[in-house]
């Protein structure tokens with residue numbers, strides 16, 4: 001592709017991917033014939049013209065210092081062919097054009113502490129939201145939860161021994177920019193926001209904050225002679241949506257901001273349509289630095305899925321087959337009235353499948 005043909009720079013969106021692509025991938029774009037996985041963490045693609053490429057996938061800690069990035073680039077220059085890419089779950093992939101280069105590359109990655117895996121029926125890296133590093137509203141450090149969980153689930157990353165792929169995500173507020181996953185660990189607020197009335201008039205655009213509340217629990221109010229806001233605590237569902245546009249409505253709390261586990265979400269259309277995840281456990285302590293209660297529960301759910309699901313069933317499909325009652329029995333989790341979902345708006349308003357479009 002000549003310099004003139006490159007896309008113009010724009011202020012948003014991804015840059016043109018072709019300029020960074022391994023030359024074999026760029027020249028065979030759309031021309032791949034078949035692929036297989038010679039071992040966990042390695043993908044092998046064969047093009048219609050006979051070209052072959054091996055991709056080695058390694059886990060990273062996602063939020064990386066410059067020394068680590070330089071180390072990964074040096075590995076790419078010395079052991080791969082100078083090209084890398086990141087997957088959406090923060091795995092790094094190195095591409096090589098001959099099978100002989102695969103083992104030395106894996107050896108070097110392992111030696112430097114980067115596990116190779118995350119392909120096929122394994123548990124890929126846990127996707128996590130920005131956390132304290134980039135976002136202004138987190139109630140927990142999502143990357144910390146990921147680190148502690150991946151330390152315990154390391155073997156499931158480097159082996160492919162799950163019934164199907166397992167995607168896990170963590171989110172550090174209830175807005176959940178982490179998206180759908182087989183298992184999701186999300187912050188759950190349990191108390192309404194505490195309002196600092198001295199600051200509201202200076203910091204918050206009150207009509208926007210009132211409009212932000214999904215259950216119309218916020219009203220304008222005069223407090224101590226100053227314009228402020230008040231919350232009807234009987235209506236408030238503790239979602240935290242008022243906190244980003246109005247930081248004086250503090251909802252994060254070391255004791256009352258908890259973690260909840262949701263399961264059964266997926267984005268793929270394979271076998272069944274995409275599904276939303278459903279709540280299975282709430283009120284777990286937000287307990288750094290190792291979040292042991294969350295780790296124990298996620299491991300228990302994973303073990304039940306591993307033992308009871310049929311080949312190729314995703315977590316949500318497994319639960320749909322055995323029924324939620326059986327799921328709660330198998331995992332020994334208490335079923336409470338909070339698990340009953342009564343919201344029906346999604347049926348009419350959300351297009352959850354790409355199978356049919358009108």
Ligand code: SF4
Pocket residue numbers: 129130131135136137138139171172173174175176177178
């Ligand atoms: S999950 Fe919430 S707090 Fe965390 S990065 Fe996303 S929007 Fe910010």
Ligand code: SF4
Pocket residue numbers: 192193212213214215216217218231235236237238239240241242243251
């Ligand atoms: S936490 Fe959510 S429900 Fe409660 S007042 Fe704020 S926006 Fe409304």
